[in-house]
Amino acid sequence: MFRRTRRLALISAIAASAIVLTACAGAADPEPSAPVGEPDPDATLQVGLVLEPTNLDIRHTSGAALEQILIDNIYEGLVTRSQDNEIEPRLASDYEVSTDGLTYTFTLNDGIAFHSGAALTSADVVASYEAVRTDATLQGNAEFASIASITAPDPTTVQIVLSAPNQNFLFSLTGPAGLVFQTGDTTDLKTAENGTGPFTLTRWNKGSAITFARNEAYWGEPAGVAEVEFQYIPDFTAGVNTALDGGVQVLTAVDPNLAPQLEDSGDFTLTTGRTTDKATLAFNNAKAPLDDVRVREALRLAIDHDALVAAVGAGSTLYGPIPELDPGYEDLSDVVSYDPEKAKELLAEAGQEDLELTLTIPSFYGTTVPKVLISDFQKVGVTLDVDSVEFPTWLEDVYTNRDFDLSFVLHVEPRDFGNFANPDYYFGYDNAEVQSLYAQALAEVDPDASAELLAKAARIVSEDHAADWLYNGATITAVSPLVTGFPEDSINSRINLSGVTVAAPQ
Amino acid sequence: MIRYALVRGALLVAGLLVSSAVIFLTLRVLPGDVAQLIAGTQASPAEVQALRESLGLDRPLPVQYAEWIGGLFRGDLGTSLLSGASVGEELLLKSQVTVPLGIMALLIAVLIAVPFGILAALRRNARGGTALSVGAQALAAVPVVWAGMMLIVVFSVWLGWLPPQGFPRTGWSTPGKAIESLLLPALTIGIVEGAMLMRFVRSATLQAAGQDFVRTAAAKGLTRTRALISHGIPAVGLSIITVLGLQIAGIIVGSVVIEQLFTLPGIGRMLVADVGTRDLVKVQSELLVLTGFVLVVGFVVDLVHRAIDPRQREA
Numbered sequence: 001m002f003r004r005t006r007r008l009a010l011i012s013a014i015a016a017s018a019i020v021l022t023a024c025a026g027a028a029d030p031e032p033s034a035p036v037g038e039p040d041p042d043a044t045l046q047v048g049l050v051l052e053p054t055n056l057d058i059r060h061t062s063g064a065a066l067e068q069i070l071i072d073n074i075y076e077g078l079v080t081r082s083q084d085n086e087i088e089p090r091l092a093s094d095y096e097v098s099t100d101g102l103t104y105t106f107t108l109n110d111g112i113a114f115h116s117g118a119a120l121t122s123a124d125v126v127a128s129y130e131a132v133r134t135d136a137t138l139q140g141n142a143e144f145a146s147i148a149s150i151t152a153p154d155p156t157t158v159q160i161v162l163s164a165p166n167q168n169f170l171f172s173l174t175g176p177a178g179l180v181f182q183t184g185d186t187t188d189l190k191t192a193e194n195g196t197g198p199f200t201l202t203r204w205n206k207g208s209a210i211t212f213a214r215n216e217a218y219w220g221e222p223a224g225v226a227e228v229e230f231q232y233i234p235d236f237t238a239g240v241n242t243a244l245d246g247g248v249q250v251l252t253a254v255d256p257n258l259a260p261q262l263e264d265s266g267d268f269t270l271t272t273g274r275t276t277d278k279a280t281l282a283f284n285n286a287k288a289p290l291d292d293v294r295v296r297e298a299l300r301l302a303i304d305h306d307a308l309v310a311a312v313g314a315g316s317t318l319y320g321p322i323p324e325l326d327p328g329y330e331d332l333s334d335v336v337s338y339d340p341e342k343a344k345e346l347l348a349e350a351g352q353e354d355l356e357l358t359l360t361i362p363s364f365y366g367t368t369v370p371k372v373l374i375s376d377f378q379k380v381g382v383t384l385d386v387d388s389v390e391f392p393t394w395l396e397d398v399y400t401n402r403d404f405d406l407s408f409v410l411h412v413e414p415r416d417f418g419n420f421a422n423p424d425y426y427f428g429y430d431n432a433e434v435q436s437l438y439a440q441a442l443a444e445v446d447p448d449a450s451a452e453l454l455a456k457a458a459r460i461v462s463e464d465h466a467a468d469w470l471y472n473g474a475t476i477t478a479v480s481p482l483v484t485g486f487p488e489d490s491i492n493s494r495i496n497l498s499g500v501t502v503a504a505p506q
Numbered sequence: 507m508i509r510y511a512l513v514r515g516a517l518l519v520a521g522l523l524v525s526s527a528v529i530f531l532t533l534r535v536l537p538g539d540v541a542q543l544i545a546g547t548q549a550s551p552a553e554v555q556a557l558r559e560s561l562g563l564d565r566p567l568p569v570q571y572a573e574w575i576g577g578l579f580r581g582d583l584g585t586s587l588l589s590g591a592s593v594g595e596e597l598l599l600k601s602q603v604t605v606p607l608g609i610m611a612l613l614i615a616v617l618i619a620v621p622f623g624i625l626a627a628l629r630r631n632a633r634g635g636t637a638l639s640v641g642a643q644a645l646a647a648v649p650v651v652w653a654g655m656m657l658i659v660v661f662s663v664w665l666g667w668l669p670p671q672g673f674p675r676t677g678w679s680t681p682g683k684a685i686e687s688l689l690l691p692a693l694t695i696g697i698v699e700g701a702m703l704m705r706f707v708r709s710a711t712l713q714a715a716g717q718d719f720v721r722t723a724a725a726k727g728l729t730r731t732r733a734l735i736s737h738g739i740p741a742v743g744l745s746i747i748t749v750l751g752l753q754i755a756g757i758i759v760g761s762v763v764i765e766q767l768f769t770l771p772g773i774g775r776m777l778v779a780d781v782g783t784r785d786l787v788k789v790q791s792e793l794l795v796l797t798g799f800v801l802v803v804g805f806v807v808d809l810v811h812r813a814i815d816p817r818q819r820e821a
Binding site: 054055060061062063135136139141142188191206208209231234390391392393395396397399409413416 | 538539543544550556557560589590596671675775782783
């Protein structure tokens with residue numbers, strides 16, 4: 001009997017190695033890192049990403065996975081934003097804001113055409129923006145609420161008049177709301193596109209890869225590579241393996257714990273990019289016992305933020321609602337320190353010894369953060385139960401129904417301080433002074449003065465301990481030395497590929 | 507026979523209808539909806555409501571159910587709320603992974619179960635037979651996930667023979683690679699299901715050994731083993747077919763877990779992803795197709811059984 005099993009094992013071993021050998025014969029081993037040559041205009045850039053979009057309809061569907069690849073590459077707006085979140089002109093060659101902050105006048109670049117071949121005129125801009133303004137199912141509808149009129153005085157000019165000054169308006173045009181679509185186009189945007197960008201969509205193999213080709217008829221500087229293939233690899237380890245096998249030249253969102261493997265291979269250079277990701281520990285401000293500011297402060301004092309950042313592996317501490325890349329940022333580390341003793345005192349003062357709280361967290365965030373919080377809170381006598389749920393459940397229970405004590409979500413949107421000035425947002429934070437300061441900041445025409453008002457409001461929010469900002473996320477990207485010009489910052493919300501080149505290995 | 511087939515067929519249709527209602531209603535218990543997911547956390551409640559209306563999610567449940575069933579009768583499995591893709595087309599695409607995986611797993615299971623099951627029965631009183639039975643008992647109790655992880659550790663991590671996960675992007679246009687990536691997952695399901703089947707083959711063989719006709723054959727001069735193999739096992743084969751039918755259902759259920767573990771782009775993984783995004787129109791059609799498949803297998807097994815086994819023919 002034993003002998004037979006062994007023979008079986010031997011046969012299967014031979015069979016398996018035969019299969020492996022035939023499979024290997026076709027694929028050449030990746031070249032060892034060679035000196036970098038001239039950019040190859042016919043090159044294909046392969047980028048590994050984690051989160052695949054569910055469909056390509058950026059007009060109706062929210063989500064960073066869509067904006068990340070589509071904005072600037074396929075679709076363009078009048079303005080866009082740089083890696084530092086600065087606003088830059090895009091389809092518009094220039095724009096002017098009137099001194100009262102109400103009238104925005106954009107002049108279009110020459111020779112812009114949609115991928116269908118049709119020329120883009122100011123009428124397309126008016127129709128696109130008019131749709132966002134009037135159709136509540138389109139992304140950014142709320143951001144366009146302050147628009148009084150959108151007109152096209154001539155084919156290259158667009159004029160937008162607001163009913164009240166809005167410091168955020170121009171920035172909202174850098175998002176999905178500001179993209180320009182062909183008037184009367186019947187393309188099914190869920191699976192196809194008709195943009196104006198430097199790339200066109202060639203193929204989407206759902207669950208696997210999306211491929212772009214260079215738009216040879218692009219109105220601006222043509223892209224540096226002939227083709228881009230986004231490979232979606234949801235598993236972090238599999239992503240690193242693919243990169244090490246030579247399957248991608250760029251791997252985004254590298255798990256900090258796996259980063260050394262890529263660096264040690266010598267085939268990749270790692271960059272750490274800044275983001276506006278705010279890892280937010282939300283407190284249900286509207287519900288006891290978290291409606292007591294002493295309890296909220298105690299929880300913040302109990303968290304060892306430096307240790308937490310170390311455990312997460314990338315990012316930096318953040319003690320207020322506004323990250324470094326957004327206007328109004330200020331270092332608020334003086335507001336809260338790591339002080340478990342003081343935390344215990346505050347809890348005792350609030351009559352909340354032996355406090356038991358539940359943390360509701362979408363399951364894809366993993367267990368690192370909850371583990372640190374459980375142990376930190378344990379030290380001050382707070383028991384933390386972790387309720388790991390699917391994202392739609394989180395949306396229903398926490399976001400819509402406000403049925404939670406504590407919640408953890410990475411809030412990735414830039415310039416979203418307004419959530420703390422909105423008493424109806426799920427934080428349940430209601431402070432009239434913050435709301436008034438935020439309204440003033442929006443209405444303020446001078447950007448610097450507006451930022452000062454935001455900073456003032458952000459300090460109040462942090463001093464009220466409306467939430468805890470566990471860390472400001474950073475994103476690690478592994479880039480092959482053959483690749484030049486790949487963006488570093490904010491790439492989890494925007495990967496502008498027009499300036500990227502790939503050199504032929506020598 | 508015809509009357510039996512008609513009654514059995516009516517039962518099949520009734521089963522499908524009941525399942526469709528159960529699937530439809532149980533999915534509606536899930537918290538969260540696709541409209542909220544599409545709109546995101548920056549959307550106002552009014553925007554979400556408008557989206558919900560445009561997707562038809564605000565209509566009464568009976569209307570939604572009737573529309574779904576009506577589409578099914580016209581052969582339309584519906585379209586995904588999220589991706590706009592046809593559910594039927596995507597099922598067909600994903601079945602290119604799941605169906606070969608199931609067939610490979612079934613083959614492996616049968617290849618393990620039949621020879622070893624008969625051997626275990628023949629050597630019932632020897633040490634080897636007992637070891638086989640105990641081994642099968644233990645293997646059948648192994649969770650599929652654990653078995654899969656062990657196989658990954660041995661064949662991918664230690665030996666480096668087979669890929670630990672994924673399916674080639676090129677699909678079946680590179681058959682070698684496709685088979686290679688399905689081998690470990692098929693082995694995982696095949697071993698566990700095979701161990702379960704083996705215990706059945708063993709007890710069925712033993713039962714056959716006790717039958718009068720086997721004893722008669724032995725009395726006519728055949729050895730016990732020969733008598734069992736030439737007379738007993740063909741009689742047992744029939745009940746093995748029934749169990750095999752049940753086994754197919756087990757393999758489908760197993761594929762949901764195994765495709766997740768090996769990140770295979772098959773029906774199981776699609777189902778999990780769609781539940782995760784609350785694409786309920788898609789999930790309910792997918793579930794009904796799977797349920798229908800299991801029910802049809804049962805139906806066919808019953809008919810075959812009836813046709814072959816003389817004892818079951820109606821008087």
